[in-house]
Amino acid sequence: MDKIIIQGLQVKSLIGLYDWERKAKQALEIDLELVVDLHVAAKSDDVSDTIDYAALALAIEQRCLNSEFILLEALADHLIAHLLTYNGVKQVTLSITKPNILPNAKAVTVSLCREAR
Template sequence: MDDVIFIDGLRTQALIGVYDFERDAAQPLVFDVEMTLDTRRAGDSDVLEDTVDYAVVAQTIESTCAQSGFALVEALAETIATRLLHDFPIGQVMLRVTKPQAVPAARGVGVRIVRRRSVA
């Protein structure tokens, strides 16, 4: 059984983009994250250590964005997904990254990726 812990609409800033004007200042990004794991232990214990602390997940995303120098949101998303799978006891992560200001006529553009923990 895989349950989902999610963060919806996490707003942060990053220096990201292909074009010169995008490299001048950080721009807003919005993240939607879904992480799968079995939450029954936390449900029984009511102890934070038995689940994923979504505040720490948010901090991980924010700190990665603060250090970003990526041209593509795909590269940023891949880096964040890799960190989350490495740092947290999750089996899968779905990450949606939206650049709200990238295309003036659109509410937002971006990428949605799904990555699973590799079974070794």
């Protein structure tokens, strides 16, 4: 199956459990993989036959900016639910990385995978 992959999308979101995390939007990094049939787009060379990844990235950025989830898991699920509404998307794997959240680790990443129903 074909895939569209976006790596290292930089976003900001109000996210976290602790009071100090709730005071300002934090930097997050998102990686996503969409399973979608790209045969038509590959033949037509027409953007209308695929998913406009610039528009998709902007939609993710806006959803993150406007969200106030506590857990990365909840934000990831929210984003995946939106991505599964795109025409032809069969499966989404999405990872959110939150850097510098643990004193002895570089980052924490949560990764979810969901299929269209």
